[in-house]
Amino acid sequence: MYHVQSVFHKITDISGELSDAAAMLTAINLTSIGGCSQFMWGLTVFVLACFVGYYVVWRVTPALHAPLMAVTNAISSVIIVGAILAAGQAESTFAKTVGFLATVLVSVNIFGGFLVTKRMLAMFQKKDK
Amino acid sequence: MSENFSAFLYLTAAVFFILALRGLSSAKTSIKGNVFGIIGMGVAIVAAFAMPKVSSYALTITGIIVGGAIGALVAKKIDMTALPQLVAAFHSLVGLAAVLVAAGAMSAPISFKIGTLGHIMRGSLVEIGLGTAIGAVTFTGSVVAFLKLQGLIGSKPLMLPNRHLINVSLGALILFALVLFVFTEGHFFFWVLASASFALGLLMILPVGGADMPVIVSMLNSYSGWAASGIGFTLNNTLLIVTGALVGASGAILSYIMCKAMNRSIINVIVGGFGNSDAFEDKAGSADEQRSVKQGSPEDAAFVMKNCSSLVIVPGYGMAVAQAQHALREMCNILKNNGVKVRYAIHPVAGRMPGHMNVLLAEANVPYDDVLELEDINRDFPSTDVAFVIGANDVTNPAAKNNPQSPIYGMPILEVEQAKTVFFIKRSMAAGYAGIDNELFFRDNTMMLFGDAKKVTEEIVKALES
Numbered sequence: 001m002y003h004v005q006s007v008f009h010k011i012t013d014i015s016g017e018l019s020d021a022a023a024m025l026t027a028i029n030l031t032s033i034g035g036c037s038q039f040m041w042g043l044t045v046f047v048l049a050c051f052v053g054y055y056v057v058w059r060v061t062p063a064l065h066a067p068l069m070a071v072t073n074a075i076s077s078v079i080i081v082g083a084i085l086a087a088g089q090a091e092s093t094f095a096k097t098v099g100f101l102a103t104v105l106v107s108v109n110i111f112g113g114f115l116v117t118k119r120m121l122a123m124f125q126k127k128d129k
Numbered sequence: 130m131s132e133n134f135s136a137f138l139y140l141t142a143a144v145f146f147i148l149a150l151r152g153l154s155s156a157k158t159s160i161k162g163n164v165f166g167i168i169g170m171g172v173a174i175v176a177a178f179a180m181p182k183v184s185s186y187a188l189t190i191t192g193i194i195v196g197g198a199i200g201a202l203v204a205k206k207i208d209m210t211a212l213p214q215l216v217a218a219f220h221s222l223v224g225l226a227a228v229l230v231a232a233g234a235m236s237a238p239i240s241f242k243i244g245t246l247g248h249i250m251r252g253s254l255v256e257i258g259l260g261t262a263i264g265a266v267t268f269t270g271s272v273v274a275f276l277k278l279q280g281l282i283g284s285k286p287l288m289l290p291n292r293h294l295i296n297v298s299l300g301a302l303i304l305f306a307l308v309l310f311v312f313t314e315g316h317f318f319f320w321v322l323a324s325a326s327f328a329l330g331l332l333m334i335l336p337v338g339g340a341d342m343p344v345i346v347s348m349l350n351s352y353s354g355w356a357a358s359g360i361g362f363t364l365n366n367t368l369l370i371v372t373g374a375l376v377g378a379s380g381a382i383l384s385y386i387m388c389k390a391m392n393r394s395i396i397n398v399i400v401g402g403f404g405n406s407d408a409f410e411d412k413a414g415s416a417d418e419q420r421s422v423k424q425g426s427p428e429d430a431a432f433v434m435k436n437c438s439s440l441v442i443v444p445g446y447g448m449a450v451a452q453a454q455h456a457l458r459e460m461c462n463i464l465k466n467n468g469v470k471v472r473y474a475i476h477p478v479a480g481r482m483p484g485h486m487n488v489l490l491a492e493a494n495v496p497y498d499d500v501l502e503l504e505d506i507n508r509d510f511p512s513t514d515v516a517f518v519i520g521a522n523d524v525t526n527p528a529a530k531n532n533p534q535s536p537i538y539g540m541p542i543l544e545v546e547q548a549k550t551v552f553f554i555k556r557s558m559a560a561g562y563a564g565i566d567n568e569l570f571f572r573d574n575t576m577m578l579f580g581d582a583k584k585v586t587e588e589i590v591k592a593l594e595s
Contacts, residue, residue: 060422066487066488068150070219072376073376075169095234095236097232099230103188
């Protein structure tokens with residue numbers, strides 16, 4: 001248990017340092033660019049991620065295209081982050097309601113998507129033996 | 130937890146998601162990839178719960194448990210033949226969730242850090258509007274795709290009169306509502322925007338014929354990604370932006386591969402109506418000149434296959450519908466034990482979604498290495514003794530190569546006609562999915578085996594065993 005705790009502390013230390021570095025970067029970013037920086041920041045990340053996606057997906061073997069669709073579908077449910085925020089805030093009851101609905105919908109997707117992918121991939125494994 | 134620590138967790142999750150896709154480059158690493166995906170999602174959910182504005186958990190956890198239970202149950206029960214409609218249904222959920230989250234952000238702007246009610250930042254309003262439009266189109270489009278794939282509505286293209294005019298008007302309405310929403314922040318305009326987008330999604334997918342479903346399912350996969358990215362911009366959440374971009378790119382690549390496999394452009398697919406125009410029907414009618422075909426019995430097929438040295442199976446969706454894959458594998462096992470070299474040839478659009486046929490064969494325990502893609506198998510057909518076509522039709526039609534008049538001209542096909550003998554299992558002489566005749570039936574080296582794919586295969590197995 002001690003061991004786990006010390007590892008955990010180490011991780012939080014490292015991440016603390018990293019987040020301090022990130023904070024500095026963000027501060028620079030915000031002060032130097034001003035109002036539209038957050039959008040430009042997002043756009044930069046978006047375009048670069050499109051390239052990452054392009055190269056990674058072309059390397060997926062065609063035989064696994066069905067699992068690819070299932071797993072991309074599952075990870076696009078990361079939209080649950082927004083749903084959790086909407087459901088968990090205390091500002092608007094309407095937002096709470098739609099947030100709850102969205103949480104249910106994407107949870108179906110997360111569990112269903114990863115599990116059906118797991119089922120499919122298991123079928124491909126048997127063959128390798 | 131500090132804002133930056135959350136951001137760090139989101140970054141970690143994004144890396145896990147990239148590794149998840151990377152894992153799919155081979156069957157061996159794929160299971161690990163899926164685990165990475167699950168870890169990434171876990172990290173993201175923890176980070177979301179740690180957000181300072183999230184003050185209540187009970188409702189959300191209930192939602193996750195309820196939704197998760199439904200999802201787990203469906204994933205466990207679903208038949209692999211029904212995989213395409215399952216994926217379509219899942220896409221619709223992401224689309225609807227994007228609309229709901231956007232509506233939530235609009236109603237609780239302080240929590241979403243995009244301003245205050247009545248004074249939401251313009252940029253955020255644009256992002257909310259765009260996320261909603263893409264999400265809504267994804268939702269209704271996927272619902273239609275699901276209904277078509279499930280057979281609840283006809284797979285034939287539904288052509289409304291003036292549909293292009295209607296679609297353009299809807300597009301204009303969406304744009305108009307978006308502009309008004311951005312400048313007034315009026316919730317009414319948000320709902321106009323959402324409703325018009327819902328309608329557009331319906332009208333876009335209704336005219337698409339069943340044969341184009343692999344493209345549509347991939348395209349909607351892409352849309353669900355872009356919707357997530359749109360919401361990511363609203364939330365200023367890099368994880369959503371990254372993940373949405375990954376999924377969007379993935380779906381776009383798959384759509385491209387599918388379009389290429391059918392020699393169609395994406396515009397052509399969306400404008401729609403493939404496989405049902407009068408021109409093709411006339412053509413099929415005039416071609417109905419009672420040309421003779423050679424008909425064989427399962428015993429004949431068994432005899433020939435037992436004595437050949439190489440066999441290539443060409444499975445199509447019809448095989449899956451007839452549930453013939455297990456009987457087929459049994460047949461192949463017997464032949465393999467007799468020293469016949471058996472392989473499977475898969476056309477990219479053999480199933481109803483990318484990679485569908487590979488999963489169906491894998492489920493029937495067909496060895497991974499025996500399954501070859503189009504480019505890898507085509508050069509081997511001239512040296513193949515027997516090609517065994519089961520449940521496929523259009524993907525073997527030589528008209529795609531030599532008849533410029535044919536609607537499928539230019540589509541890459543599996544060149545089975547170059548094999549010494551072709552066995553073609555078919556229920557009747559009816560035209561294929563694309564509604565066109567296959568001249569392969571009338572060739573001298575083709576033998577037709579009429580009947581249900583599963584029944585015929587089982588009879589061949591019986592003949593082989595005796």
